[in-house]
Amino acid sequence: MTKQEAAALAQEIGLGGRGIFAADDLVFMPEVRQMCEADRCGKYAKTWTCPPACGTLEESRERASAYRWGIVLQTTADMEDEFDGEAIEEAQNLQRERFQTYCEKLRAAGEDFLPMGSGGCGECAACTYPDAPCRFPDKAFISMEAYGLLVTDVCKSAGTPYYYGRNTVTFTSCVLFH
Numbered sequence: 001m002t003k004q005e006a007a008a009l010a011q012e013i014g015l016g017g018r019g020i021f022a023a024d025d026l027v028f029m030p031e032v033r034q035m036c037e038a039d040r041c042g043k044y045a046k047t048w049t050c051p052p053a054c055g056t057l058e059e060s061r062e063r064a065s066a067y068r069w070g071i072v073l074q075t076t077a078d079m080e081d082e083f084d085g086e087a088i089e090e091a092q093n094l095q096r097e098r099f100q101t102y103c104e105k106l107r108a109a110g111e112d113f114l115p116m117g118s119g120g121c122g123e124c125a126a127c128t129y130p131d132a133p134c135r136f137p138d139k140a141f142i143s144m145e146a147y148g149l150l151v152t153d154v155c156k157s158a159g160t161p162y163y164y165g166r167n168t169v170t171f172t173s174c175v176l177f178h
């Protein structure tokens with residue numbers, strides 16, 4: 001898939017951002033993993049897509065090293081105020097749906113790609129971790145943060161804003177390609 005095709009597919013699905021970055025620019029940071037361990041999102045060691053189950057930082061780096069470039073994919077929504085939980089949840093669900101559709105279409109096209117999602121997996125009401133295998137491996141995405149990436153840095157490399165102004169919320173994912 002060319003960069004233009006990847007961006008066109010994203011646009012068709014309603015995903016914003018669409019900045020392109022070089023995979024060599026990705027920096028896998030132990031500090032980001034330490035934020036996961038602090039468990040501010042409440043997902044640490046609770047899903048197959050979060051640390052420690054998603055693999056070590058070295059394994060993340062190794063996995064990504066097979067790819068050459070990536071695209072940033074976002075959903076942005078307006079909020080009534082900074083406490084507008086409804087708008088935040090809606091935007092998060094929309095990003096998850098759009099990202100899944102994007103990845104389904106890439107799979108259907110026979111692409112070899114590496115998806116990196118946004119936040120911990122919320123596909124099931126209760127994750128099977130650690131007692132049984134993941135129920136939906138095709139829908140369970142390891143997040144950019146769980147890969148050890150600082151999302152703001154990836155956006156910067158792609159020339160895509162991370163923040164769209166007061167009373168907006170944005171969820172960011174990315175996909176790496178050969």
Ligand code: SF4
Nearest residue numbers: 121123124127134135
């Ligand atoms: S799809 Fe379900 S079982 Fe798999 S990681 Fe997500 S929440 Fe857990």
